[in-house]
Amino acid sequence: MGIIDTKKWLEDHFYEPTSICENMKASFDGDDSQNIYRYLSGFGMYKPSRRSKQTFEKMKELETWSKIESVYKKYKKKWDGPDVPIYLFPFQMTWRGEENKSGVSFPNLLFLFIGEVTDDKELEALFIHEYHHVCRIHSQKKAIEDYTLLDSIIMEGLAELAVKENCGEVYNASWCHLYDGEKIKQFWDKELKEHLDVKKTEEKHDQLLYGHGRYPRMIGYNTGFHLVNLYYEKKKITEKMQFTIKSEAFL
Structure with a gap:
């Protein structure tokens, strides 16, 4: 598994994203390709346009697929993480303000939506965040439908703690610092x-x-990052412990 050759799919069917989604039906329990595309669009998957085609060409020029592959190998080894398929597609640039990338992770697969990202550390930070989720889900041994709000805020906070530790605070998501401690406490x-x-x-x-x-x-995301950092300052948990520690510990 690892990096799936979505570049080939995009070259053949760029203007037919629902046809591209046909290739992923098995991962979505055989769901309709239109439903899959609608769902992934909600997380930032491209809509066909001249601009998104330019983004795709830029991804090829920057060798984004091979860069993500080397980052995947690095963290799979470092974290002893699971082997999952990773799908890369262009990002919908008008989708979320100033953002130029996004992702979504599942227990057994990972999607990255990438705009015109020229800083390799930015790519690494995006990958770390999403793959951290996959590793934690695998280690928690808990059905996704049983996840609580506490589980979710801690999972988001831990993923950004991993970004901070591996790439530096400058690569943390913008939501990490939206509110101060007093606002979070209120x-x-x-x-x-x-x-x-x-x-x-x-x-x-x-x-x-x-x-x-x-x-x-x-x-909720911001609160999770705040909680996790408070805990980390006191306990200094190792990276691998971040996958197994129970959400309740952070309370």
């Missing part, structure tokens, strides 16, 4: 601590994690 006391057991399948989970509706943007 949100924790007023909103979050009563809902830590909310399951991933419940609407409230994403509202609090992403900061939808009346909640501050990315507040």
